[in-house]
Amino acid sequence: MDEALRIAEALVFASEKPVTRDVLAGVLPEGSDVDAVVDALVAAYGGRGVEVVEVAGGIVFRTAPDLAARLTRVIEAPRRLPRAAMEALAIIAYHQPCTRGDVEEIRGTALSQSSLEALLELGLIAPRGRRESPGRPALWGTTETFLEKFSLRQLTDLPKREELVTTETSGLLPLNGAP
């Protein structure tokens, strides 16, 4: 196995957080082609139990999604987010930076403290300053952890608003696949 590939494998495998190409370039031998090394790494793990994915601006190893059911037999999964919190998160993702009031306006109902706290606790949202309006309410935005949590490379991986709206309305909400 080529030395650059071994180094890339070691570094990315060991890390819980995505490793950017810049960081990778810093540890690979002089003159390595970072993109080629990443491609080789992705290829080496194709179809395996763990795979290399691009997430939150870097690359990282994750278990293959099809194995989740087996793994959760022994690995404890945290609770899923309740619907209200998920909707608030989606609104913040699309309207960031926005205030809690904006979220409530869009949902047409008050946002419970526990929903906001759940998002904060999971590190999915973070304050992004204050809006210069009466009361100077805090503005919220999504975080790197948000991208990691939902396996997104970047915010632009979210479906466009038009794609969401123009999809045919029905009770089942047919959704277009992931990017």
Place this chain on the structure above:
Amino acid sequence: MDEALRIAEALVFASEKPVTRDVLAGVLPEGSDVDAVVDALVAAYGGRGVEVVEVAGGIVFRTAPDLAARLTRVIEAPRRLPRAAMEALAIIAYHQPCTRGDVEEIRGTALSQSSLEALLELGLIAPRGRRESPGRPALWGTTETFLEKFSLRQLTDLPKREELVTTETSGLLPLNGAP
């Protein structure tokens, strides 16, 4: 890649603790030969950037030792000495050789054993014999390391005591001998 091997790979990767053969057996498909799967996993990672090793009762992934050494960066995060220790050090520097009692007398407060031990551990002070007085208390002085750390060529590079503390002040203190 064989399904049992994929599962084993994913589980060992995602587990916080070493995975025992028992746990593995509970997750692998019925009738899998656990030992054979482990052997296959070890073989699959032979010579790679990460390897499978058996540790205390289970198997884990570890970065290949040659790469771990290469990738490890030492981050120096020097500590600040707590105030009491810093003061004790300063007093010892100016009044050496002196006893812990002297330091307490000058600081006007007790000096904890741990402060003195911290200075000893850092090699900043060293014993300089004992005072021939009741109890034969240990005398302390500063070391070469002290000079190096504080970028002093010699002790006399320290500003004179009189330059730091006004004469009327020092008149009130029963102090003998200048540095």
Place this chain on the structure above:
Amino acid sequence: MSDSLTLHLEGFDGPLDLLLELARSQKVDVARISILALVDQYLEVIEREQIRLELAADWLVMAAWLAWLKSRLLLPPEEVAGEEEDAEAQLVRLTERLAELEAMRRASLWLSRRPWLGHDVFPRGAPERFSTVDRSGVVADLPALLQAYVGARRRAIARRPYRPKPRRLWTVQEAIARLQALVGKLPSWQVLSRFLPDGGDPVERRAAVAATLIAGLEMAREGLVELRQDAPWGPIEVRGSVDG
């Protein structure tokens, strides 16, 4: 479809949520729903359901507003000339809000169908770090050391009650004893100041001078020593009495 809907207000996150559900039941694009039909359904639900009073306010405000909106929309245009635009604008606004909520609900669903970290995909459970933190060093800066010294001294002084330095004052009796002990061994004239004790600060030295002079005078009066001074302000000399 609406007939088969079993609506429980408490299951809805506010009136807008219910309106969206009702709009969906019309099976058309939210932008093309019939507001009139929507209003009727909404009011019907509100009447049918037993609303807990503390939950009622939002729902009733929405019901009142929708009833008003419906009345404006039903009136012939000329009769509401002044308000027509207002009602139209509010209708557009309601439609937009429903569309936005619908979009966000889809986004939420899209997100929840992504591979979730910790549910569908897992990170390395025991990540390794390639940095070791060396905490063995110590921040050594000279200014801090000096400040510590000055600080310690100042604090100790501030804490200590003022205590005049104890003075070691030479008494006349001590001076006589000292003179007696020494003068006998020195038959020739000696300067009296040689018999002063060693050391002491200026105040203590002056006290010793005075005590020694008085001791000399006292002993001369008793005939034990002789004193002489050759000139005013000259040195006072002493010797043992020739008779003694």
